[in-house]
Amino acid sequence: MENPMDDWFRNQLEDVPETVPFSTESLWKDIQTAQKTKPLPYYRWVATACVAVLVLGGLGWLLTQPDPVAATPELAQRSTPRTTAPAKPAMPTPKQVLLVPVPSTPVESRLATVTKKPAPQVTVPRDSAVDVLSVTPTEIIAVETPVLPLPSSVATRPVKRFRVLHANDVQAQQDAQPRLYRSEGFVRLGPPAADSAPVHTPHLSTHSQP
Amino acid sequence: MELLEALRKQNPFAQKRVYDQYVGRMFRVCRRYVRNDEEARDLLMTGFVKFFQRIQTIEWREEQALEPYLRKLMVNECLQHLRRQKISYVAVDELSEHQQPFQPPDDHWSSEEVYRLILELPDGYRTVFNLYAIEGYTHREIAEQLQISENTSKSQLHKARQLLQEKLRKRGYDYGKSHG
Numbered sequence: 009m010e011n012p013m014d015d016w017f018r019n020q021l022e023d024v025p026e027t028v029p030f031s032t033e034s035l036w037k038d039i040q041t042a043q044k045t046k047p048l049p050y051y052r053w054v055a056t057a058c059v060a061v062l063v064l065g066g067l068g069w070l071l072t073q074p075d076p077v078a079a080t081p082e083l084a085q086r087s088t089p090r091t092t093a094p095a096k097p098a099m100p101t102p103k104q105v106l107l108v109p110v111p112s113t114p115v116e117s118r119l120a121t122v123t124k125k126p127a128p129q130v131t132v133p134r135d136s137a138v139d140v141l142s143v144t145p146t147e148i149i150a151v152e153t154p155v156l157p158l159p160s161s162v163a164t165r166p167v168k169r170f171r172v173l174h175a176n177d178v179q180a181q182q183d184a185q186p187r188l189y190r191s192e193g194f195v196r197l198g199p200p201a202a203d204s205a206p207v208h209t210p211h212l213s214t215h216s217q218p
Numbered sequence: 219m220e221l222l223e224a225l226r227k228q229n230p231f232a233q234k235r236v237y238d239q240y241v242g243r244m245f246r247v248c249r250r251y252v253r254n255d256e257e258a259r260d261l262l263m264t265g266f267v268k269f270f271q272r273i274q275t276i277e278w279r280e281e282q283a284l285e286p287y288l289r290k291l292m293v294n295e296c297l298q299h300l301r302r303q304k305i306s307y308v309a310v311d312e313l314s315e316h317q318q319p320f321q322p323p324d325d326h327w328s329s330e331e332v333y334r335l336i337l338e339l340p341d342g343y344r345t346v347f348n349l350y351a352i353e354g355y356t357h358r359e360i361a362e363q364l365q366i367s368e369n370t371s372k373s374q375l376h377k378a379r380q381l382l383q384e385k386l387r388k389r390g391y392d393y394g395k396s397h398g
Contacts, residue, residue: 013379014351020332021250021352026242029255035263036237040230042267 222278225270233270240285241266244292250336250348251296261299265292293353297363300345307342307366307374335385343378350375 224232244265248258269288278284336344345364349355350371355363360371 018352020329023329024246024333028242028245030259032241038263039266
């Protein structure tokens with residue numbers, strides 16, 4: 009239902025001057041800036057969601073897969089059981105850990121030791137090298153181990169081994185050893201020692217012969 | 219048609235031309251719904267940005283369709299803004315209160331004065347009066363837009379008209395002189 013008052017107001021408003029109380033140019037710049045910073049289109053959101061689903065699905069698949077070692081009985085038997093380490097006594101945390109070379113014998117000499125003492129035949133599995141090394145020396149003496157064919161470079165070269173020592177243990181070892189002093193710092197007084205005297209070789213001497 | 223095609227292709231020169239043509243008129247539209255010029259400016263900016271984005275997806279036949287579309291878009295922006303502000307539309311029960319029949323006043327009234335009268339109305343009255351009397355919405359549409367009942371819309375319009383008549387009378391409007 010038309011109202012004369014509404015009509016009158018509507019007609020009056022059509023003639024209102026279109027003045028703007030602020031700079032239209034600054035507003036236009038704001039509009040252009042807002043147009044440049046568009047939100048991401050929907051297909052980008054879809055692509056992002058697909059990637060996220062793939063990543064999560066892959067992770068889930070990996071986590072639900074059975075352990076390959078546990079699934080294979082042979083591998084499960086070979087693998088060492090994971091045991092909890094025994095509780096260590098309370099020790100101060102070492103400040104420094106040194107790797108000390110341990111003098112070792114050549115591999116060949118360790119593996120093949122021939123003895124005079126007859127002993128019962130003990131068969132040692134070839135793949136259990138740890139067992140061979142961990143038995144006592146007397147037991148090793150009794151064993152007649154066939155010499156493994158090793159490359160000459162490996163057989164002759166001494167294996168350099170290291171063990172982890174506490175810094176205090178290293179210091180204790182050094183203190184226990186006799187101190188060796190360099191001879192360069194000493195001057196010998198008097199005649200030279202008998203063992204250090206020059207050896208007289210008559211057949212080489214040209215001046216002793218008349 | 220060239221302008222519409224250029225707008226569809228996001229041509230900045232075409233956009234600037236449309237902006238220059240309608241910025242003043244659309245500012246007046248926005249200003250009738252909000253309380254100050256700053257709010258109107260913000261709504262104007264949002265409205266134009268949306269207009270330039272949406273115009274690509276609309277099949278325009280003629281340039282004359284631009285202004286009604288832009289106007290409706292601006293009004294919707296204003297209504298969203300008002301919804302965010304949660305303006306209270308209090309239903310008025312005493313609708314039976316007598317309202318004098320309105321007779322158009324003399325021509326000495328400037329359009330700027332009439333415009334100012336509308337701006338002086340309270341938020342609820344002003345919004346419903348603008349939507350019903352100026353934009354041509356029905357009470358059902360207003361109720362949906364503002365999430366109020368139709369009766370509330372009617373009562374707000376009634377009170378807005380009463381208040382406008384009172385303001386006119388205070389500023390010298392006399393029924394007897396108008397149609398003596």
